[in-house]
Amino acid sequence: MNYDFRFSSLLAYRDELVEGVLLTLQLSAATIVIGLVIGVVVAAMRTGAPGPFKAIATVYVETIRNTPLLVQLFIIFFGLPSLGLRFTANEAALLGLSVNLGAYSAEIIRAGIESVRKSQIEAGHALGMNGYQVFRYVILFQALKSIYPALTSQFILLMLMSSIVSTIGANELFHQASFIDSRTFRSFEVYSAITLIYLCLTLVFRSVFLGIYWSVFVRRPAR
Amino acid sequence: MIREFGSEDILFLLLATRWTILLTLASALIGGTIALVVAVLRIVPLRPANWLAIGYINLVQGTPVLGQLFIFFFGFSVFGWSVGAWTAAVTAFSIYASAYLAEIWRGGLQSVPKTQWESSAALGLTYLQRLRYIIVPQAVRINIPPTVGFIVQLIKNTSLASVIGFVELSRAGQMLNNATFAPMSIYLTVAAIYFVICYSLSNVSQRLERRIHVAR
Amino acid sequence: MSLVNLEAVHKRFGEFEVLSNINLSVSEGEIVAIIGRSGSGKSTLLRCINGLEPVQQGRITVDGTEVTAANADLNNLRQRVGMVFQSYNLFPHLSVERNVTLALKVVRKTPYAEARDIAHEVITKVGLADKFGAYPDELSGGQQQRVAIARSLAMGPKVMLFDEITSALDPELVGEVLRVLEALAADGMTMLLVTHEMKFAKTVGNRTVFMHEGRIHEEGDSRETLEHPRTPELTGFLDAVLH
Ligand SMILES: Nc1ncnc2c1ncn2[C@@H]1O[C@H](COP(=O)(O)OP(=O)(O)OP(=O)(O)O)[C@@H](O)[C@H]1O
Ligand SMILES: [Mg+2]
Numbered sequence: 086m087n088y089d090f091r092f093s094s095l096l097a098y099r100d101e102l103v104e105g106v107l108l109t110l111q112l113s114a115a116t117i118v119i120g121l122v123i124g125v126v127v128a129a130m131r132t133g134a135p136g137p138f139k140a141i142a143t144v145y146v147e148t149i150r151n152t153p154l155l156v157q158l159f160i161i162f163f164g165l166p167s168l169g170l171r172f173t174a175n176e177a178a179l180l181g182l183s184v185n186l187g188a189y190s191a192e193i194i195r196a197g198i199e200s201v202r203k204s205q206i207e208a209g210h211a212l213g214m215n216g217y218q219v220f221r222y223v224i225l226f227q228a229l230k231s232i233y234p235a236l237t238s239q240f241i242l243l244m245l246m247s248s249i250v251s252t253i254g255a256n257e258l259f260h261q262a263s264f265i266d267s268r269t270f271r272s273f274e275v276y277s278a279i280t281l282i283y284l285c286l287t288l289v290f291r292s293v294f295l296g297i298y299w300s301v302f303v304r305r306p307a308r
Numbered sequence: 309m310i311r312e313f314g315s316e317d318i319l320f321l322l323l324a325t326r327w328t329i330l331l332t333l334a335s336a337l338i339g340g341t342i343a344l345v346v347a348v349l350r351i352v353p354l355r356p357a358n359w360l361a362i363g364y365i366n367l368v369q370g371t372p373v374l375g376q377l378f379i380f381f382f383g384f385s386v387f388g389w390s391v392g393a394w395t396a397a398v399t400a401f402s403i404y405a406s407a408y409l410a411e412i413w414r415g416g417l418q419s420v421p422k423t424q425w426e427s428s429a430a431l432g433l434t435y436l437q438r439l440r441y442i443i444v445p446q447a448v449r450i451n452i453p454p455t456v457g458f459i460v461q462l463i464k465n466t467s468l469a470s471v472i473g474f475v476e477l478s479r480a481g482q483m484l485n486n487a488t489f490a491p492m493s494i495y496l497t498v499a500a501i502y503f504v505i506c507y508s509l510s511n512v513s514q515r516l517e518r519r520i521h522v523a524r
Numbered sequence: 525m526s527l528v529n530l531e532a533v534h535k536r537f538g539e540f541e542v543l544s545n546i547n548l549s550v551s552e553g554e555i556v557a558i559i560g561r562s563g564s565g566k567s568t569l570l571r572c573i574n575g576l577e578p579v580q581q582g583r584i585t586v587d588g589t590e591v592t593a594a595n596a597d598l599n600n601l602r603q604r605v606g607m608v609f610q611s612y613n614l615f616p617h618l619s620v621e622r623n624v625t626l627a628l629k630v631v632r633k634t635p636y637a638e639a640r641d642i643a644h645e646v647i648t649k650v651g652l653a654d655k656f657g658a659y660p661d662e663l664s665g666g667q668q669q670r671v672a673i674a675r676s677l678a679m680g681p682k683v684m685l686f687d688e689i690t691s692a693l694d695p696e697l698v699g700e701v702l703r704v705l706e707a708l709a710a711d712g713m714t715m716l717l718v719t720h721e722m723k724f725a726k727t728v729g730n731r732t733v734f735m736h737e738g739r740i741h742e743e744g745d746s747r748e749t750l751e752h753p754r755t756p757e758l759t760g761f762l763d764a765v766l767h
Binding site: 147151153157163164165168288 | 383478
């Protein structure tokens with residue numbers, strides 16, 4: 086093997102890489118917020134709403150979960166303009182990722198709500214709590230705790246999948262790779278380095294999520 | 309030259325779908341074989357083997373498929389091998405599938421009760437015999453639904469092979485789009501084809517899951 | 525005047541009539557034991573009284589509130605009706621103290637200090653003053669059930685409903701829970717309790733109601749009813765549980 090590895094040539098592009106990391110973090114954070122809101126609403130529609138709403142929610146979840154994100158992005162970015170809906174690449178990316186995460190998190194949240202035993206809900210009602218109070222004080226915490234691992238894994242997956250939006254030219258870490266590649270022609274080094282940066286991001290996400298889990302859900306020894 | 313999106317285009321997409329399916333099958337088979345080894349390494353009572361397997365799984369699951377795809381696409385030429393998009397894609401998706409399948413199957417293997425290990429050990433079976441004759445057969449049933457579920461993920465992810473120029477369903481859609489410029493109808497058709505395949509498989513997975521739950 | 529009153533109550537699940545023509549009136553301070561075979565409708569009867577189950581026909585009033593009215597304020601009613609379940613149903617994510625103070629705070633809007641004092645009082649009453657900060661999974665079944673009783677007591681109920689609250693407990697833990705009930709009885713609490721503890725029904729209960737196939741098949745003074753059953757069904761039932 087006589088390939089001459091030149092990772093050092095990437096160092097000149099530190100700023101681009103840092104910018105890419107920040108953009109990916111921003112995009113992921115915004116997607117998580119919007120996706121969670123969609124997820125909660127859709128999960129509520131699937132568990133508690135009357136027929137038509139339930140049907141709409143089910144169609145949404147199944148459609149998104151059974152088609153590739155790439156094609157969803159193409160439809161939003163290339164298809165919708167023919168209906169007069171025009172988005173910038175970044176807007177299309179945020180929209181596509183949020184709609185995608187919304188469907189997956191709706192399923193996770195629904196499972197969480199259903200995992201809280203009916204007897205817990207009854208115990209709340211028997212104490213005179215109304216539906217909202219039972220949800221807020223009895224169900225919410227228990228459901229969140231039970232779905233936390235699945236939900237945060239989904240967030241990490243989302244962060245990794247956000248690389249796909251580079252295909253429509255949205256600005257984030259993976260997009261920086263093609264830029265640096267076009268300047269340096271060191272494709273292998275560029276994509277290896279970028280992939281390793283994603284690995285680091287995964288580790289950071291995991292530690293943060295674990296930290297949150299410990300501080301919120303793990304019970305302190307008796308006071 | 310711009311023309312209308314017509315029925316011959318749908319045929320074109322359906323023909324390209326063969327490549328999506330082929331890529332999925334090849335990756336699932338090769339990936340599954342690797343996964344079997346990784347899953348066993350993950351559970352054998354030998355720390356270094358466990359660490360190796362954990363490291364491998366975390367490495368693959370902690371990086372984007374798109375990155376893996378580019379690394380293999382450009383990586384082969386680093387070693388002086390010139391390979392096409394097909395080989396790069398099959399390699400990348402096999403590696404990707406192997407990590408996820410290994411993790412799924414590990415869960416299945418570990419869900420077999422400890423007493424099964426103990427009682428087969430009491431019969432004088434060696435570790436590998438216990439695994440081969442007692443544990444794996446019991447784990448297979450539990451593992452089938454999540455494995456089918458993962459195949460759905462794999463099918464969707466093979467759409468990414470389009471970015472390295474491999475012509476499967478998504479890439480075929482892009483090509484048609486350049487010729488006809490009817491993006492909405494083309495990509496909706498592409499999505500519909502994916503949906504039919506993935507939704508049927510998802511349903512199979514759910515039905516199997518339910519049957520196993522009832523049986524237990 | 526009666527505190528709990530049921531008139532010609534019918535309750536169906538689909539086609540299946542679980543309660544048919546139930547008439548029952550419980551006065552203040554009375555202790556009514558409800559006995560009967562599995563599936564005879566005992567739990568359903570209790571659940572109808574605090575509105576957890578709707579009824580198809582008849583009238584139920586509790587403490588002057590008509591439970592069966594279309595516009596009944598059930599949440600308000602349930603503050604005056606305590607209910608304790610067979611499976612405790614403590615909130616696993618809350619400490620003993622917060623299990624007890626939760627409804628006071630969110631339903632009754634009681635100030636924290638006051639809620640805490642009430643919690644102290646009721647938890648001490650059930651003999652768990654040392655478990656204030658413990659979590660449900662750190663307690664035995666008997667202790668959890670006593671916390672569940674304290675949780676209901678904290679709301680200051682007029683009447684309490686107990687659904688086989690000792691059935692899930694190991695035999696050696698039954699006594700500690702029954703002693704709490706005896707203390708409540710001594711305080712003059714109005715109680716309806718579904719139980720399989722015939723001795724307890726006889727000594728503590730003023731009245732015993734025997735349910736059979738969704739009807740009140742026999743009822744009367746506890747001692748009298750349990751010692752001299754008038755119907756073959758009750759005789760058969762007592763033979764089955766006592767041997
Ligand atoms: N939600 C429900 N839907 C349909 N049928 C029900 C429901 N709840 C109870 N039943 C039926 O109503 C009947 C009475 O049930 P209930 O729980 O009141 O009996 P019980 O006397 O409390 O029995 P046990 O001693 O086993 O607790 C049973 O036949 C039961 O199967
Ligand atoms: Mg019952």
